Amino acid sequence: MSRKEVFDYLDDQEKEDLAEWTEELKNAQSTKAVKLYSSKIKELLGTIEQRMISSGEEAATVSF
Numbered sequence: 001m002s003r004k005e006v007f008d009y010l011d012d013q014e015k016e017d018l019a020e021w022t023e024e025l026k027n028a029q030s031t032k033a034v035k036l037y038s039s040k041i042k043e044l045l046g047t048i049e050q051r052m053i054s055s056g057e058e059a060a061t062v063s064f
Contacts, residue, residue, distance in 0.1 A: 017044070
């Protein structure tokens with residue numbers, strides 16, 4: 001599954017959030033910040049997985 005197909009499962013706000021959280025994670029300078037943003041991204045990946053399952057798609061395994 002391509003990145004574009006995965007993004008199809010996100011609404012506009014979630015896409016903005018993911019972009020922001022990814023940038024914050026790249027620039028994180030503390031363990032607390034890394035944990036916060038990686039947790040938010042993991043939660044969003046779980047949401048994507050559930051949407052894929054609900055739509056009958058086979059959910060891709062995502063390691064983070």
